[in-house]
Amino acid sequence: MESPGEYTRAGFTRAFDEHHLALFRFAYRLTGSAADAEDIVQECFVGLLRANCGFDERRASLRTYLFGAVRHQASKRLRHREDATAEVETAPDLRSPESEALRGELKTTVARAVLALPATQREVLILAHYEQMPLAEIAAIVGIEVGAVKSRLQRARGALREMLAEYAERLA
Amino acid sequence: MTDNELDQVLNRWKTPAPSRGLRARVLGSFPRRELLSFVKPLRWAAAMAAVVCMLAIGAAQSGGGTLGNIGDGISRWQDSAINWIGDMWVGHIVLAFRKSNPSIYVDGELRSDVEFGGSGVGVWVRIPGEGKYLLGLRRTAFEGPVPPRAGRFDGHVMEFQAGGRSVRIESAGTYGFHERLPVYVMGPVQR
Numbered sequence: 001m002e003s004p005g006e007y008t009r010a011g012f013t014r015a016f017d018e019h020h021l022a023l024f025r026f027a028y029r030l031t032g033s034a035a036d037a038e039d040i041v042q043e044c045f046v047g048l049l050r051a052n053c054g055f056d057e058r059r060a061s062l063r064t065y066l067f068g069a070v071r072h073q074a075s076k077r078l079r080h081r082e083d084a085t086a087e088v089e090t091a092p093d094l095r096s097p098e099s100e101a102l103r104g105e106l107k108t109t110v111a112r113a114v115l116a117l118p119a120t121q122r123e124v125l126i127l128a129h130y131e132q133m134p135l136a137e138i139a140a141i142v143g144i145e146v147g148a149v150k151s152r153l154q155r156a157r158g159a160l161r162e163m164l165a166e167y168a169e170r171l172a
Numbered sequence: 173m174t175d176n177e178l179d180q181v182l183n184r185w186k187t188p189a190p191s192r193g194l195r196a197r198v199l200g201s202f203p204r205r206e207l208l209s210f211v212k213p214l215r216w217a218a219a220m221a222a223v224v225c226m227l228a229i230g231a232a233q234s235g236g237g238t239l240g241n242i243g244d245g246i247s248r249w250q251d252s253a254i255n256w257i258g259d260m261w262v263g264h265i266v267l268a269f270r271k272s273n274p275s276i277y278v279d280g281e282l283r284s285d286v287e288f289g290g291s292g293v294g295v296w297v298r299i300p301g302e303g304k305y306l307l308g309l310r311r312t313a314f315e316g317p318v319p320p321r322a323g324r325f326d327g328h329v330m331e332f333q334a335g336g337r338s339v340r341i342e343s344a345g346t347y348g349f350h351e352r353l354p355v356y357v358m359g360p361v362q363r
Binding site: 009012013016020021024025028029034037038041042045046049107110111114129130157160161164165167 | 173175181188198203
């Protein structure tokens with residue numbers, strides 16, 4: 001792996017192709033906005049080209065570093081956003097039969113529920129559930145102990161269980 | 173709600189795909205190597221210019237015509253550089269001309285026994301029974317006095333007078349830009 005700021009074009013392209021989708025998903029689920037997610041991913045990769053970006057492969061893998069960078073960028077954006085619980089962007093459902101109505105509603109409701117979680121719980125839940133990351137890697141990204149990751153994850157799932165109980169019953 | 177049910181509900185939230193432009197934007201931010209390789213010589217040029225300026229200022233302050241000497245030196249260096257570029261260009265043309273196995277005529281007669289060789293802007297012709305003539309296509313080909321101009325070369329034909337004979341060296345091709353170059357002839361130097 002190249003040192004920060006010394007990437008070859010091929011190495012940089014390889015890093016982008018390998019990680020950008022997961023980073024975009026993470027950024028999207030943290031912010032609820034595809035536009036913000038793209039901006040965040042772009043900023044993270046451009047930042048990687050700077051010599052003083054802070055990435056040290058002896059301390060963390062590139063993936064861990066990039067997820068940490070996305071987390072940092074997302075929290076900055078959310079702080080500056082007046083309406084932190086912004087409307088979640090959902091793609092229009094062109095099929096729109098009535099049988100799809102509940103699914104579409106649930107999709108939006110799940111997104112809102114996840115976005116309503118405290119930021120510290122939300123990021124842990126997204127990394128664990130949606131990105132299927134090991135707890136140790138989540139701990140490295142968030143900068144806390146593995147025990148604290150477990151605790152936050154349990155609290156997040158408990159809160160979601162309450163918020164989404166009604167929809168789970170309707171789907172059953 | 174069981175853990176499994178919660179997982180199923182959470183999995184309803186799919187993410188959209190990033191736009192196609194994202195990849196182009198990110199990869200487009202990678203600095204172009206050409207620009208980097210251009211910046212380095214530019215820095216050197218700026219450093220050299222700064223040194224020259226400092227020398228000029230220093231010379232001007234010391235007075236006594238030192239500035240004029242620096243100007244003469246720069247002028248001589250410029251002339252040398254121009255001559256060197258000219259020699260390289262003509263040498264390149266003559267080399268291609270020689271390698272094309274040109275036909276050699278002496279007084280209008282095709283001769284296969286005449287030798288033709290050389291290097292750079294200096295070439296030679298050896299006519300059996302008469303000797304070897306040194307030819308220069310630039311004045312810089314001669315270290316001493318420059319011999320008289322006795323012919324011309326246009327990239328296709330080299331014509332000159334040697335020992336009272338008319339020599340014509342003709343190639344099938346044409347080299348250079350049809351510019352007419354003088355041919356200075358010295359000799360015969362060897363029999």
